[in-house]
Structure formats: C-alpha cells, structure tokens
Amino acid sequence: MFRAACNLVGRPTRVAPVACRTGGGAHTPVMATGAQFPEENSGEGEFERQEDAFRDWVRADGSTPYPPAAGRYHLYVSLACPWAHRTLIVRHLKRLESAIGATVVDPVRDERGWAFRDGPGHSRDPVNGFSFLSEAYRASDPRFRGRWTVPVLWDKQTQRIVNNSEDDVCRMFNSEFPAGGRDTPDLFPAALAQPQAELSALIYEQVNNGVYRAGFATTQAAYEAGARQVFATLDLLEARLADRRFLFGDHMVETDWRLFCTLVRFDSVYHGHFKCNVRRIVDYPNLQGYLRDLYQTPRIADTVNFDHIKRHYYITHPEINPTQIVPVGPALDLSLPHGRARLSAGGES
Numbered sequence: 001m002f003r004a005a006c007n008l009v010g011r012p013t014r015v016a017p018v019a020c021r022t023g024g025g026a027h028t029p030v031m032a033t034g035a036q037f038p039e040e041n042s043g044e045g046e047f048e049r050q051e052d053a054f055r056d057w058v059r060a061d062g063s064t065p066y067p068p069a070a071g072r073y074h075l076y077v078s079l080a081c082p083w084a085h086r087t088l089i090v091r092h093l094k095r096l097e098s099a100i101g102a103t104v105v106d107p108v109r110d111e112r113g114w115a116f117r118d119g120p121g122h123s124r125d126p127v128n129g130f131s132f133l134s135e136a137y138r139a140s141d142p143r144f145r146g147r148w149t150v151p152v153l154w155d156k157q158t159q160r161i162v163n164n165s166e167d168d169v170c171r172m173f174n175s176e177f178p179a180g181g182r183d184t185p186d187l188f189p190a191a192l193a194q195p196q197a198e199l200s201a202l203i204y205e206q207v208n209n210g211v212y213r214a215g216f217a218t219t220q221a222a223y224e225a226g227a228r229q230v231f232a233t234l235d236l237l238e239a240r241l242a243d244r245r246f247l248f249g250d251h252m253v254e255t256d257w258r259l260f261c262t263l264v265r266f267d268s269v270y271h272g273h274f275k276c277n278v279r280r281i282v283d284y285p286n287l288q289g290y291l292r293d294l295y296q297t298p299r300i301a302d303t304v305n306f307d308h309i310k311r312h313y314y315i316t317h318p319e320i321n322p323t324q325i326v327p328v329g330p331a332l333d334l335s336l337p338h339g340r341a342r343l344s345a346g347g348e349s
Ligand SMILES: N[C@@H](CCC(=O)N[C@@H](CS)C(=O)NCC(=O)O)C(=O)O
Pocket: 049, 050, 051, 052, 080, 081, 082, 083, 113, 114, 147, 148, 149, 150, 151, 164, 165, 166
C-alpha cells in the first residue's frame, strides 16, 4: 500500500514551519510534518485548493461546441468525494441517468491518482478503457500539471474533458440538458439567484472546503482557524434551519445538496480524520433532522456509500493517518424519522 511522504508524482515536498502542537497561542516554529498536498500549502500551513482547469460548457443554445446530446457525455466520479457526489445527486434529481453515463473510481487512491478497477461499488472504465483518471487529463491537455480530480465531465465525441468543476457541472445538469422527467426540481430558481449564490459561497468556503482547511492544515493556527470557522457556520445553519425545512424554505435547491455532501460525511470522517470535533452532526437537532430528510429523498441514499467514504479518507491521506486504519464506527442510522415535514407549508407529509 502506498505510504510515501508525498502523494503527488514528481512533486517536491515543501517543508513549512509549523507551530508547536500545544495550543493556538504563542508558537515556537518547528519543522513541519509534510503537507498532504505540498503545492497547495501556504507558507503559514494553510491548505489552498487548486483551481479547476477545465471550464468549457455544454449549452443548449448552441453557443459552445458542446450541445446537450444524450449519450455524448460521461461523468467520472468517486463516491467518496463530496464535490463529485453533488454532480451525481443533481444527475439523479434531474433524471439524467440514461442521457449521461457515470463511472465510479476505486475509492482508494495512490500516487498514480484515481484508478478504474472492478470492486464493490466501482468498476473499470467502459467508455475509454482508461486505467487511471490521469489518462483523461493527459488526453485533454498534455501540459496539465495539477491534481487529477473528480468529478470529470468527459465528451466522447471530441475525446476530451469538457469540465471538471462541480459547480459548473451541476448548473449544466440543471439547466442545459433536457431533464428526463416532467417534475424534476429547479435547483437554481431565478428568483433566488442572488441569495442562493451568497449562501452557496459561504457554505463552500466555510463548510465544504472548511473541513479540508482544518484537515489539511500543517500548523496549529491554520487548523484552529479552519475548524472554528466550520463550527461557527454550522451553528448559523442550525439556527437557520429551526423554522425552515430547507435552506430557502419549502423547496430544496442546489445549496441544500452542497451542504448535504459535507454533512453526510461529517460524523464518519471529518469529525475524526479531519479533527473537526467540537460537535458531531448528531449533536445538532436541526442539522441532523435536515440531513435525514435529504438522505431520505427518493433515490438519494443510493448515491451515499459509507464504505467508499471511510476507506478513501482514512487510507488515502497517509500524511494524516499513517497507519491507514479505518475506524469501525460511528453507528449512524439516517433512515430514522426526520420530523421536518411539519416545517413545510403543507404540514406533515
Ligand atoms: N473541483 C473541486 C475539487 C475536486 C477535488 O478536489 N476532488 C478530490 C476528491 S474529494 C480529488 O479528486 N482529488 C484528487 C487528488 O487529490 O489527487 C473544487 O475545486 O472545489
């Protein structure tokens, strides 16, 4: 099993000063333990995520070389990854499964990046026969030097990646592809555009990426700043959800699903592995009910794979968990009653 200090092929490990692990006060800089992703670590031990590199758009109006043809595009995802998970959820909610295929990678990633192999809940690549996701990146841009991330929206016709930003892919699935059913939800309603963009940005920064900023920090100060921000925002969201079923009222929008993708992983991996341990989601009554409510939305549970989630995080970040032992808990039951229907205009349902 891969246990090297650096998770990236040919990348030098940048050694940053790190504070003594005795608290967040006065620091005596000592040599850092290696960062999980050295090239995305600031001098202050903060994790600074790479930008998404492929940002072309599928457009229904013909303004790009990518029309929304059924069967033309394919999604490469990991069920462990919160960003990829959101694209899979939107694909489900918009009933695009038959128009857009999807292949799940092995949750355990090594220095070669995500791999396609047969196993429980993952498979070989039926579209291109790639062994590794890096092959899709290399085929699209031989000069690409970043991390080979999921999700990837692949175009079978031009044989290249159209887009690897989950935000873009979710918007395309919502609005550019003809939804596969009449009553699919609009996840980006025009009337909410501004407040939704603001809340989504907050949740991205402080929660979705906040847990990574805590987990991938290599100084005490950077960790504490990240972790405190996560809980300050969860506290705000707990209050917001006291009298609304979903973040914007009775109808779920994409922002709910971006929050869901972090909440559903929180008690299993972010609480322990990323040290976001002030509280668990089960300790927040409203967030816990809300998480169950979203989880119990038809067919969403099929997209949640705790085996992939736990094995990915605990095995794939050797800088954080060198033994690569995967914990047996926690015991979670997201199928219990959520008690949130009383908050809808229609009352119980
Ligand atoms: N596109 C996302 C990031 C996607 C991402 O980081 N995916 C992770 C998995 S959760 C990945 O594929 N990592 C591959 C690697 O680190 O080598 C964003 O910028 O917010």
